[in-house]
Amino acid sequence: MEFRDCIRNMRKTSYAKENGSIKDTSGFMDCSNGINPFGISGRVLNSLKNFDVTKLNTYPKPALNLKNIIMEYWKGINVIDEDQIVLGDGSIELIYKINKLFVDNQSLVLGYSPQFSDYVDDVQANGGIYESYILEGSNNFRMDPEQFMDRMDRGHSLFYLDNPNNPTGQVIDVEDLEKIVTKAAEYDRPVIIDEAYGDFIPKELSAVSLVNKFNNLIVIRSLSKGIGLAGIRAGYIVTSKEIAEQYRKISNPYEMNSIARHLAEAAIQDTDFMTDCCEKIILIKGKFIKALSKLQVLETSESVPIMTLKHPDNGTDLEKLLLDQEIKSVSCKEFVGLGQNYVRLMINPDIDRLIAGVQRVEDQVK
Template sequence: MKKVIKELKPYVPEKTLDEMKSELGLSKLVRLSANENPYGTSKTVKDAVVNWAYSQSNRYPDSDATELRQLICQKFDLDPKQIVFGVGLDEVIVMLSRVFLEPGDVELISSPTFSEYALHAEIEEAKVEKVPVLANGGIDFSGMLQAITPKTKLVWICNPNNPTATFETVDDIENFVKQVPKETLVLIDEAYIDFVTEKNPSAMDLTKKYSNIVVMRTFSKAYGLANFRVGYAVFSKEVAEQVQKTRLPYNVNSVAQVAATAAFKDQAFVADVVEKNAVEREKLQKFFDKVGFKYYQSQANFIFFQYEDASGLAQYLLENGYLIRTGLLPNWLRITVGTSEDNQTIIKLIEKYLG
């Protein structure tokens, strides 16, 4: 066994809601810790999954995810060969780390950001360099450029960033990429891009201009398909061909493909989710202004905020039926933007806790 595996601190998923409710003796527990879609899934997804021909379950799925691939290509004007699908973005991160990192290589990330970037670099025995975010929670592009060396193979840009929820413009990203050596790959994780209210937020078109850019998307968030595990990455064709070599041939199962295809066709559902999220996000941020909590301006479906008794507040909310994310930074908490009803309850609970 690799020594690095023995020493690795793995990503630990949360317990199921049923397990936690049982342990806490609660009749209701709302999870606002995993940035899931509180509005569920498009009805068309349910219909598509129910109508899927179960008689096909003895057959392997379409390895190319042909219909879904064509829909994505039409929307973003892409060549089909640019896309690599994964079982959620988790598998895409694994593939990227496996293909591009060797022992002794360097991966560059902002801090804080999504922990799986570093986790899989460590598995490949690469070194992880961290550049702290700016005072406003945004990515320090200048600091990132200064940190790049000939050994830097991957640079991760999570946009909006998890957990800070801050957003970087396409112009700022492109200006950064222009200064990055062509041998260094810039990975842009757009898991939460649908929630951005700015115009034209995606860096997808940059994949047509720069061979060292990768843009990643998921169906887990705005589309409400976290359980189906469907993600994809868009590369230049030359790079995509190399990454495809490491993809398991039948990784995205047929039911997941059917669900993602139906979800992608129902953009009205996504637009409704995004609109509701923007309204509720603003309500929470105004409340945090009112009570004096420091937070980073969010363009995602979650807010990262600071409170001196973070663990106490999180425990109080948990005991009252609301689970939020702890442990990302000392005295900081991340809360998923919930429904109007849940957010009103959260506000009342925090007011009560603050006395």
């Protein structure tokens, strides 16, 4: 059959796999997911109990109430309009459609690496070319916005930044984001700021604060990470009315199902839950990092639950060593600029068990 060349020739690099390992890991400590380690809020659980199941027999009603809740959530940061909000079935589905707006054959997209590898895959699936500004190990893989901007030019169709970063958990200052978006605007090019992990940082650091200053900014928010609703696949974008209008041409009026909309309303309003989670993450992540002696933690933010660990031996499969200690992580061999001696690790509430297992790995370092 005649498949598109960009699909036939691409190599899928996603680390997300539906099928489990052949090995039984049911008793292992799972530090592989990019979710909230403290689960979901009681307010969401109560909301689920109150869901009217008769709604499942009809299409989702207009999402004005949910959009009003989103607008209220951002009220202290920016005044956004209903027409600037677009719902979606998880942030990855939003990414697919945004790329469909701007990326086609030979489109050049600039991002930095390592970052969310599924985004790179989708650029290639649309026939585009993903160009990386690769973070430097000598700077502990810290994002340098000035160096990124030096790579930007009119030849790029789109710029993509995940913030907080996946897999390191580091955060770009909003002032630096504004500089990047300003330069992209000079070229009349869009910028995607993927804030899938954005609930783990203060709202003041979100690029949503910049949306009304620029016509070229697209901010993606997920309900899968901090808010803890990964299983229902829900997210939204905040952008200019112009981009939102074009997006709706390739979308449908029923994105985000009825259950997801119902639970999202409760989850977004439960700000106390996220505040409590972030405070706990800061404590246990700090304790974990202080306990390390031989494994290196790349640049990261204290409140973001994911981080990247580096083993000093490039030939070592760090994911395997952690599995030997019954700790599940994500190998970074598919992330541009890293390798098998790196893993993405999500912090775990059972921090003493996690520290003990990682220290046993460190004991094997020569």
